[in-house]
Amino acid sequence: MKRGSVSAIINLVEPWEALEPLTTARPVGMLPFGGRYRLLDFPLSSAINAGIQNVMVTSPRSGRSVSDHLRSGRDWNLDTIRGGLFMYPYNDLKLVAPEKKATLIHHYYDNSILFLKRSHSEYSVVMSTRNVGNIDLKALLRYHEERDNPVTTVYKSVDPKQLMPQNTILQLTDKGMATAVIPTEKAKLPKTAKKAAKNMDIYLMSTVDLIEILDEANRRGDLISLEELMKQAVIQHNANAFEYTGFQANIHDLASYFAANMSILDEANFRALFYSSRRIYTKVKNEVPTFFAEGSQFRASLCGTGGYIEGQVDHSVIFRNVLINRGSQIKDAVIMQGTRIGAGTRIENVIIDKNVVIGPNLILKGTPTEPLVISKGQHIFRQTEVVTSD
């Protein structure tokens, strides 16, 4: 792909309520995933791996966590003299004062239009972060160029049983064209159906067409998310449907977030996501090696650097800089950066956010479908302070 011929918009304005308390202070795209990444890293890496140099990231609020992660874009090679990384915060209209909201009518999409016009790109791709994958956007572009419809969508063929109410699926014609994007419950899939085309929320089209869609939405006075606009465009124009066959995780609520982390402990999934020819980039950190002490037992698990492991860890995702004290037993857990687990504490089916301190000899227990969640920065020293997630 010639440099500069495609630009990307990564949309972090996504439904976040079902992921609380993990999303209380961060957009969905900033959720830590897989030991050292954020969800945003996956679409961003797909863009970089396809040679895309113009990237805009729209975020719902001030986006402190977003800019702290991305900084100049250097870790993604986006601190270039041509193109680069553009941040566009404050898109969540729920947080905008009514008088400010009024001024946004007919101007809500101005920044995106400006970005696209200045990119001088031929094509644009719009992505979100709730579908973790490692997609080849070059192949998507080739597919698009060989076909006639103005928009190309992406789907993953899945067993309908895996679909969640929040998913959307593509309505496909016999010729493999997408005619609509519909919510799972309205899809009326036959009970015998073995496959459904799960929408991956990736849309490719010519930049001129995307600008036209946004201009039109401005004229109408729309204040809806980019994702909704894209769905409308599919219905309006019909779309090519590109099948993605790689690893995908579906992140909509706490249970699915937990399951997605657990799923990459399967070695085949781990390798598919992280060891393909397309690497996943993230903010680099200078951490010391992780130390595994005498008597530690660390099995079937992932671990970031900077850790200090004395206890027993089984089937868990352990992020950077985590301290696990002697005699603790950790099973089926997601433990994020900077957290400390006290000696003798037992943990099972739990998600622990960043910089948490869990005291010694406690029991933290959830279930696979209702994992216990400990939110960011909490210090828990008594069993009575362990509140179950409901």
Added chain:
Amino acid sequence: MNDDMLGIILAGGQGTRLGKLTKGTAKPAVPFGGRYRIIDFTLSNCANSGVNTVGVITQYQPLELNAHIGNGASWGLDDLNGGVTVLQPYSSSEGEKFFEGTAHAIYQNIEYIDQQNPKYLLVLSGDHIYKMDYDAMLDYHKAKKASLTVGVIPVTKQEAKRFGMMNTDETDRIIEFEEKPEHPKSDKASMGIYIFNWSTLRDYLVKSYATDKSMEDFGKNVIPSYLAHNESVYAYAFKGYWRDVGTIQSLWQANMEFLSPHNRLNIGDNNWRIYSKAQVLPPMFLTETSQVNNSMIVDSCYVAGEVDHSILSQRVSVGMGSRVVDSMVMPGATIGKNVVIDHALIGEEAVIGDDAIVKGTATDIAVVGYNEVVGVEKP
């Protein structure tokens, strides 16, 4: 912050005593401690000391070292007014600028140093493991109104036979220098760290190369000449952890010391971080059959076997049924199934085939070279 002092790291030596490990790379580029290369310690010390302009003089097999240093951004040394410059020999109307000894290396790069126009020249070697504040040493140099300050470390009488020893008076002024003495008079060994007043050193070097060309080495030539000319030369005593890792045995030993959570180097100290070229790699994966004790492991390692009191660097894999004990494995090495690695240094990208045994002893460390293939039948 220090704009008066220019750092020069001498990274051109061949490191013959590291045998196979430096066959294709310079000693400062040899991996250390799981995610570092030896030169990272010196470069990080510069960055942490506020020495923001650093020249790295290379000569022997510099490619890996150059790639590692890049523009210095990994150490925060991609400064607007300064940064890292890799200095390689080049040809000029006066001939080719290869160099013979430490002082000659400085002389050959006199144009670069003049460009920077420093008041003080900090000369460092790129093959020591330590954390040191060069700014504190400069304060000492200024307070003593010295012409040259030499970093020294206390050593035992036995060790003194391997070092250049500094004999000082009660004010720490150096009055005598002895190279590898049989009967040492002091315990102050030179660390190969010098702060010079640049204009004075420049005069000495220029004069020497215009006449008898005697100023080849700092220890052998420059310091004796300074003392003979009654320059004020002082010893700056360093009391922290410091290791010369110039031999297979000392490199292995320093790695094993690095493993100890009580190592005086204190690698986890956030106030004096050791930086390295950051690589984006997936997290480490330890399988159900892994057994890891007393060991350090980093990103992108895959462990299905047993690792005991060892260091695994990036992208190392250890197959099922294998046992790695008292060893350091360098980046990208692949260890097959049912392998025994004991008291060994395994070079980068080495391949150890199934059932192979690489076994050394505490006094005779086994070494597998870079890209070496052990125990795999040729097709």
